[in-house]
Amino acid sequence: MVASRKAPFRVRPSVRAVVEQSWRALGDRNASVDFAWLGRLSGASRERVENALAELAELEEVERRVHAVQRAAGRTNYAQFRAPFELYALVRLLRPDHIVETGVSSGVSSTHFLLGVRRNGRGTLHSIDLPLLQRGPRFTSRQSPVTLPPGRSSGWAVPDELRDGWDLRIGTSERVLPALVAELPSVGIFLHDSRHTAGHLRFELGTVRPKLPRGAVVLADNTHWTGAAFPRFARQLGVPVRRRRRSDLVGLTVPRPSGRETVDRRPRKL
Numbered sequence: 001m002v003a004s005r006k007a008p009f010r011v012r013p014s015v016r017a018v019v020e021q022s023w024r025a026l027g028d029r030n031a032s033v034d035f036a037w038l039g040r041l042s043g044a045s046r047e048r049v050e051n052a053l054a055e056l057a058e059l060e061e062v063e064r065r066v067h068a069v070q071r072a073a074g075r076t077n078y079a080q081f082r083a084p085f086e087l088y089a090l091v092r093l094l095r096p097d098h099i100v101e102t103g104v105s106s107g108v109s110s111t112h113f114l115l116g117v118r119r120n121g122r123g124t125l126h127s128i129d130l131p132l133l134q135r136g137p138r139f140t141s142r143q144s145p146v147t148l149p150p151g152r153s154s155g156w157a158v159p160d161e162l163r164d165g166w167d168l169r170i171g172t173s174e175r176v177l178p179a180l181v182a183e184l185p186s187v188g189i190f191l192h193d194s195r196h197t198a199g200h201l202r203f204e205l206g207t208v209r210p211k212l213p214r215g216a217v218v219l220a221d222n223t224h225w226t227g228a229a230f231p232r233f234a235r236q237l238g239v240p241v242r243r244r245r246r247s248d249l250v251g252l253t254v255p256r257p258s259g260r261e262t263v264d265r266r267p268r269k270l
Contacts, residue, residue: 015054025067033053034083041252059088075149084109087191090116091112091116099126099187100127100128104128105131107154181207188213191220196226205218209233212254
């Protein structure tokens with residue numbers, strides 16, 4: 001089930017202005033915050049949400065640098081992940097010890113997770129990526145914007161000062177994710193943004209499920225390619241799917257365990 005839209009989540013005009021300045025600095029209007037989505041996923045009060053987003057004013061210089069690096073690599077107006085500011089705010093509001101994301105590309109999502117971790121003064125981001133390399137010396141419209149420019153590696157737009165302590169693992173999710181999850185006591189935020197097939201998403205959700213505590217947030221992008229995988233997972237947990245505006249970026253918040261839900265964690269051949 002997809003949660004129905006409720007009354008608007010109103011925030012101060014000054015906070016809306018900060019968000020606008022931030023997406024302009026990053027170069028992507030689609031990164032404008034869905035305040036209601038953030039509020040419902042985090043369960044935080046309006047005041048706490050406003051306070052977390054107001055901090056974006058201090059990050060404009062970072063956003064401009066990320067955009068400049070991407071433009072220099074031929075990715076003009078490409079921000080890769082449409083909700084980077086919500087990621088930052090979720091880290092600030094939930095203060096997780098461990099965050100896991102699958103799919104890095106240039107590192108816009110990673111940058112904002114890391115910014116939140118740095119501001120919290122605690123926590124670790126664990127990222128998994130299997131890079132897709134650009135063909136030829138020049139980027140063309142026929143290639144995916146998630147390809148890596150020549151000479152670049154996964155997370156190439158992440159500022160150097162944020163890389164200390166970043167746990168970046170290169171390889172397939174099928175190989176890396178089970179071992180990573182086994183190492184961690186919990187996963188407070190999980191983001192799926194890797195291979196977008198129903199079977200692969202089911203595998204990732206099933207793998208991470210045992211380490212999701214109450215209140216953890218699970219996100220999945222590009223779900224128009226993954227069919228019923230995410231809604232089925234939400235039904236197993238007994239929670240609604242929270243869709244970001246009318247996009248295919250969705251999320252849910254893990255409830256208190258009831259002991260009744262079952263999740264298929266078997267890897268599937270794709």
